[in-house]
Amino acid sequence: MSKIKIAFIYDFDKTLSPKDMQEYSFLPDINMEPKQFWAEVGKESKMQKADNIITYMQLMIEKAKANGKENELTKVALKNKGKNIELFNGVEGWFDLINDYAKELGAVIEHYIISAGNKEILEGTSIAKNFKKIYGCSFRFDNNDVAKSAGLAINYTNKTQFIFRINKGLLDEWDNSKINDYVPDADRSFPFENMVYFGDGDTDIPCMKLVKEKGGYSIAVYKPNSSKKKVEKLLRDGRVNFFYPADYSENKEIFKFCKLIIDKMVSQNKLKLEEKKQSLKVDPLKSTEK
DSSP states (O other): OOOEEEEEEEOOBTTTBSSOGGGTTHHHHTTOOHHHHHHHHHHHHHHHTOOHHHHHHHHHHHHHHHTTOGGGGBHHHHHHHGGGOOOOTTHHHHHHHHHHHHHHTTEEEEEEEEEEEEHHHHTTSTTGGGOSEEEEEEEEEOTTSBEEEEEEOOOTTTTHHHHHHHHHTOOOTTOOSSTTSOOOGGGOSSOGGGEEEEEOSGGGHHHHHHHHHTTOEEEEEEOTTSOOHHHHHHHHTTSOSEEEESOOSTTSHHHHHHHHHHHHHHHHHHHHHHHHHHHHHSOTTOOOOO
16 A cells, blocks of 8 residues: 655744744844844835835845845855754654654655745754755855845745645746646645645735645644734634644644644545545446346
8 A cells, every 4th residue: 555645834933943034143143133124124115015025035135235244145154044043842853753653654744844934044954854845935146156136035925836836746946837737636746635734823824724725734833831812813713723832842732633633644545545446346337226
């Protein structure tokens, strides 16, 4: 029997990590206060009627250069920023634990990130090796590998295209030739009902809603010992199936209930295979009815 494939898809900032990734190293290293930087992003995007994500990426470049910190914009420097990112409790060991559980049941989990944060920074994190694909905002670089402009901006609504890329197995960001082609459900890499999406709030709503409505599971997380109002609203509004504190340790709530989700997905797959086997045994031209 072929192994069932399950996709675990994560936002990053405030989902796997307590803060926006730029606040750990990049902004301090270019002498910017995070509150000041994000306030300026909001003001600039409103004034220019510009996309918030493209605006923050452009301001990263402008502020670094204005402060004489152009060296902080190289591919290597940005990747090194990922080493300083703090993760929620249990995240480091989460992947091996949940993968091993799935393996015991004859399933394989592939992990993906879809983030409005910087891909170059994400690729430097200690957990980067666990992901089949990291989708994040990426820069265009000059001949000296210094960021010169936004290359790919992932905002809150276009995040969903990457869910479809995972669904169809068309993972290359630049390849738009086939993403809108019709692909029969049976030929897709990941049925939606074999997906779990992890996010923290409003910016994840399109992805949460898509996965949930297509038969998968969406989980909202919140910082432990903080307000649950935001995630409670997501549940009331039908955006998510569950909400839990962002503690990924073994036997904590997320781990326990993800095991139940895997159990259900594996059982559903077995039932589908059995239905298919049964249908092949029956001659559709014959009827037992009298």
